[in-house]
Amino acid sequence: MIGKFIHCCSLHSLVYQQLRATALSTSLRSLRPHSTAVAMDKVYLRNAQNTEELHITFRYANQGLKLDRSFNFCRRMSERVDEALLRIRNNVEKELTKKSKKKPKGAAAVETPLTPITPNEIVVEFRREGSEEQILGVTFEELLKNSADGLKLRIHDTNFDVLLNQPWIDSVQLPSSILAGFPVYPLKLELEFASREHSRAEWYRAVKPANGIFNEKTSWERCAEGLIYQTSSSDVDHHLKLVIRPGNEQGILGPATECISKLPVQPGPIDCPFEQRHQYTKQPLSDPNAIRVVSYNLLADLYADGDYARKTLFPYCAANALKIDYRKQLFIKELLGYNADLMCLQEVDLKIFEHDLKHVLHSFTGIMTPKGTCAEGIALFYRSTRFELVKNYVLHLGDNISTLPVFTPLWNRIKSNEQLAKRICERSTTLQLSLLQVKETGRYVLVANTHLYFHPDADHIRLLQIGFSLIFVEHIYKQVIKERNITSQNIGLIFCGDFNSVPECGIYKLMTEQFVGKDFVDWSSNEEQAVKDVELRQPFLMSSACGTPPYTNYTTLFAACLDYIFYQSDCFDLLQSVPLPTLEQLSENEAIPSIKFPSDHVALVADLAFKSC
Structure with missing residues (x-):
């Protein structure tokens, strides 16, 4: 051209407050521009090679407690599991408290939790399959030294299978401009323990509802499979949804992630x-x-x-x-x-x-x-x-x-x-x-x-x-x-x-x-x-x-x-x-x-x- 990214009841309350103040914050998956369908009975641990970071992701759903939420924590491999479990328990408790105080439509705010919570009620602990003994006093590095096989995480009344370094989508984004008659593909796709060629992708389309909100009732029409979709004139005014299951060469597929385009497909130039x-x-x-x-x-x-x-x-x-x-x-x-x-x-x-x-x-x-x-x-x-x-x-x-x-x-x-x-x-x-x-x-x-x-x-x-x-x-x-x-x-x-x-x-x-x-x-x-x-x-x-x-x-x-x-x-x-x-x-x-x-x-x-x- 010219010119030219724990089970904590045995811990003293003072320790509890100190850890609560210094622990890393939780980021909820729902705040991201894409959503991952995390299985309700799995907890995903991810530690990239040569790094100290350990990401912990799970979805906790409890009808009795009226809670269904995905949690994402970032800890360190050198950290004792006791401390991380305490943080998990703290955030589950915080979500329950927020839920109980939520003001119902047409009613005054509820000051008393719908389900009273005390520190001894929410149990968070690691166990090995077939063992009743809690795992305490070890670091994550020691806990995961060989593998995560048979490792379980218990949160209240739910037991999770622990999966280590499963194929994962860290980030996916669709372009802001999508033209009919032109190929569309993820603007951004960041994978962990996975590769594009071993992942599975499907495209769907739908017209945005009158209220402007896509929800579980939205009817999505399947368009194609693969990471690249050749749009056509029939896609004009439709939003596109991309659903990807990350995979690796061993044939293992991780949880599906979906992303919806911010804008609908626009007419493309003709007779170029x-x-x-x-x-x-x-x-x-x-x-x-x-x-x-x-x-x-x-x-x-x-x-x-x-x-x-x-x-x-x-x-x-x-x-x-x-x-x-x-x-x-x-x-x-x-x-x-x-x-x-x-x-x-x-x-x-x-x-x-x-x-x-x-x-x-x-x-x-x-x-x-x-x-x-x-x-x-x-x-x-x-x-x-x-x-x-x-x-x-x-x-x-x-x-x-x-x-x-x-x-x-x-x-x-x-x-x-x-x-x-x-x-x-x-x-x-x-x-x-x-x-x-x-x-x-x-x-x-x-x-x-x-x-x-x-x-x-x-x-x-x-x-x-x-x-x-x-x-x-x-x-x-x-x-x-x-x-x-x-x-x-x-x-x-x-x-x-x-x-x-x-x-x-x-x-x-x-x-x-x-x-x-x-x-x-x-x-x-x-x-x-x-x-x-x-x-x-x-x-x-x-x-x-x-x-x-x-x-x-x-x-x-x-x-x-x-x-x-x-x-x-x-x-x-x-x-x-x-x-x-x-x-x-x-x-x-x-x-x-x-x-x-x-x-x-x-x-x-x-x-x-x-x-x-």
Whole structure:
């Protein structure tokens, strides 16, 4: 882009008060934005590896005492069970007292408990199955040293089976924006002792009742199963409910958790231009020598979410269409529809990579490379069934161009210009270079992905950045050929990215003509930092798969061709380049991003095929 989480009757009352004052507070499950169907006869203990925290969760229901409540405690493994049991008893008693004092409708407050409670009545204790002896004087670590098998927790007249480290959902949340015709999935899903692939999920829908409250009488219609649901127009105005049972590879399922969307499904945009482009990519490529490549700048949220973006960069874009919860639905559906083999993405938010792309692009393996300390970066996704990752290289240019031996010749020619040297070394520009092997053929693909520095007077910086990048690529390319004992016909280079450079500039010339002379105009884009007596060469015969279209970036402030898929033309043939959106489509809502375009850039899509040996 341009510009851019006890049984306590034997204890003295003073000890009771001290423990009561210092114990950790209880958080009730009902206060969370999701609810877990905790079994009434189970108590769940969870202690993550290498941690001291012990979470205790159970549901206590007693009709006689008119209590049905889930409790969640956080204790420590080094704590004596006596102290924790005292805390449990205290909170059960407190809930009973609150219940007894609750004012019935149309009646005065009840000052006397409905069921009188004394300290000796509520029994809370641990026992082993078949034993009448209380377990006291040990820590939780000692209690659970071997396992929780046969361990029971008694609360008043209820006996609970103790389960240790069962599959568990710590947090689940649905997105605030759900569009009809687009995939929906948990915005957030945090699992303990469980995995997504072994968990079970079901989707339901319902129209919110007239009183605005969902309850046990609400009729929910089952829609689908699985963690991803493809919504349709029939879901409009319905709230969605996701019910998940966490599971592990042993086939054990934990208690179900449900989450209801805050807002109903909204109508999605229709006739998005990327849907027309999908007509060229209806099926994945079947030729083992063919590779479909996508390069796409997604527009990171930190560049779209702010007053500067709303008022200066993209004032023409509807406010809701700039929000990441809206935009990500569009670019995820767009990416899925290209049926690609390789996807080189730029301006990828770390949170989007972790919580969205990694899980929705489930046929792919993703590699994320942050851009310095920034919350966004570049990412490669490769189809897992087709490629095996041999090695991934990360080059932070600013940190390495003055230190890596391979860069010494070029660095020595520019380092005397202190302003130039300082500026290029302060940049967070990153190159991601991945060596992949095609499983079907054994051939190799060297995939480079980058997002070069933007500034109007920085043509010289970008040209140097691509020069250093190609030096590194050439070094790795030769190293792979030597180490793998292969010929150049069995390895091909694909270089993708947002180069922030128009075709008239030196980057395109260097990539496609292999040479930029010392007198080229880019070297003088900043007079004080002008590059003197430097020429660049690179050994690869490269072509632009999508040519030089008028626009790959289109805003009211700037519109031009900045993005490219360069490929090694003596190694690959170009099978097709998917047509880009028309000017009419790009300007339908003045510019992009818009309600139909999730980014200020458009995706490039091309099919390549290895040449016959």
